[in-house]
Amino acid sequence: MEGETSWISHCLDDMSREIGELDSYSELSDEGNKEASGISVDLILPDDLLERILAYLPIASIFRAGSVCKRWNEIVSSERFLWNFSQVLSQKPWYYMFTSSNEAFGYAYDPILRKWYGIELPCIRAPNGVIASSCGLVCSMDNDGISELCVCNPITRRWRKLEEPPGSRTCEYSALAISANRVSLAYTISIVKSKQIPDNFFQWDISIHLYESETMMWVTSLTEVLTGWRAGDESVICDGVLYFLIYSTGGAALESRHGLISYNLSTRHSHGLLARSFVPVPCALTCGRLMNLKEKLVMVGGIGKHDRPDIIKGIGIWVLKGKEWQEIARMPHKFFQGFGEFDDVFASSGTDDLIYIQSYGAPALLIFDMNQKQWKWSQKCPVTKRFPLQLFTGFCFEPRLEFAP
Numbered sequence: 011m012e013g014e015t016s017w018i019s020h021c022l023d024d025m026s027r028e029i030g031e032l033d034s035y036s037e038l039s040d041e042g043n044k045e046a047s048g049i050s051v052d053l054i055l056p057d058d059l060l061e062r063i064l065a066y067l068p069i070a071s072i073f074r075a076g077s078v079c080k081r082w083n084e085i086v087s088s089e090r091f092l093w094n095f096s097q098v099l100s101q102k103p104w105y106y107m108f109t110s111s112n113e114a115f116g117y118a119y120d121p122i123l124r125k126w127y128g129i130e131l132p133c134i135r136a137p138n139g140v141i142a143s144s145c146g147l148v149c150s151m152d153n154d155g156i157s158e159l160c161v162c163n164p165i166t167r168r169w170r171k172l173e174e175p176p177g178s179r180t181c182e183y184s185a186l187a188i189s190a191n192r193v194s195l196a197y198t199i200s201i202v203k204s205k206q207i208p209d210n211f212f213q214w215d216i217s218i219h220l221y222e223s224e225t226m227m228w229v230t231s232l233t234e235v236l237t238g239w240r241a242g243d244e245s246v247i248c249d250g251v252l253y254f255l256i257y258s259t260g261g262a263a264l265e266s267r268h269g270l271i272s273y274n275l276s277t278r279h280s281h282g283l284l285a286r287s288f289v290p291v292p293c294a295l296t297c298g299r300l301m302n303l304k305e306k307l308v309m310v311g312g313i314g315k316h317d318r319p320d321i322i323k324g325i326g327i328w329v330l331k332g333k334e335w336q337e338i339a340r341m342p343h344k345f346f347q348g349f350g351e352f353d354d355v356f357a358s359s360g361t362d363d364l365i366y367i368q369s370y371g372a373p374a375l376l377i378f379d380m381n382q383k384q385w386k387w388s389q390k391c392p393v394t395k396r397f398p399l400q401l402f403t404g405f406c407f408e409p410r411l412e413f414a415p
Contacts, residue, residue, distance in 0.1 A: 061085055065094040068122045069101055069165060069409040096412040103361035105375060107404035109393045117391055119375060124389045133160035133169035140243055145190035146410025149199055161415040164407060170415035175219040175228045181205045185245035185254050195413055197223045202254050204241035212259050214240040216284060218273060234284050239269060244298060249305040250275050255298050266294045292335035296322045299358040303380060310358040310365060322355060345376055345385055359406045370401045
């Protein structure tokens, strides 16, 4: 299994250096060896049945299982095991938290085992770029002209650099999204570029660029001019539709500074489509985060005060149904304290049934379970704030073995 040894050893080295109280893979593997030595059923289980059993384990447990004995290691390293693993519908998403704005090292949180693991992602040069994820893949690009664009699997640590998308490098804003297919293992990447029309602050040129892994080619799907609105850095692909937030450029009295645009990736109609697909946001927002939860569009937004729209008074969660937003939850005040007051103060992403929300100013991680409608803190992240203005951010991804860039 490509990347297994380096991933585990990296976790062990960094966890032992940073924190002594966390269980390491080697400690857990030793326990597994002791237990496995007394289980005679392993001798009579055929490989195919054992493969199916191991495929339903959490990712971290699969890595530990691979160190139990030679037979188990060969099983979890086989192509047939990857196929069995791909039949498992989903793993609970992990959250990867960056600890510095200058280096791509951080800690990934496993909500099943409630543990943090130190991981350095090989393709992310710096966490201050734009990052998107889908299934087991993470896509990243730099924030200064899209000159670096990579796709990686954080678990296997396999990665690939992609060619630059067409069009000009110079754009004021760019939004990145990726959608992976669980059956074909192919993926689609979209980039929405937003560039101001010269000498006209109210008009912005919007272009949508698509990359298909099966053809390994970029196409420019749409170019259009919006008046009074511009795109930003927030987008997601959900059930074959690209959604991205747009931001008011002034010139008119609006109830909210934000709006939503939808673009069907299968039909790809052109002229005038974007303006016709406008969806208003549910209330005055300070910021919004879009995510795909089981092919439903979910938005986590900072709720602005009526008299001071740049002041955040709470955080809400909504699901889009048709062109109407349905409110799912609002963060209780006891959790909201400490997120800060002004404008854009938190990172948020989600997959499956979990939504992660993290204040930029602290490494604390809050989790909302969509099924149980329950808020809870994660285990404490093994990193301390080194200086008052240090910022933290992150994203979530589904840990998978079968996806390759």
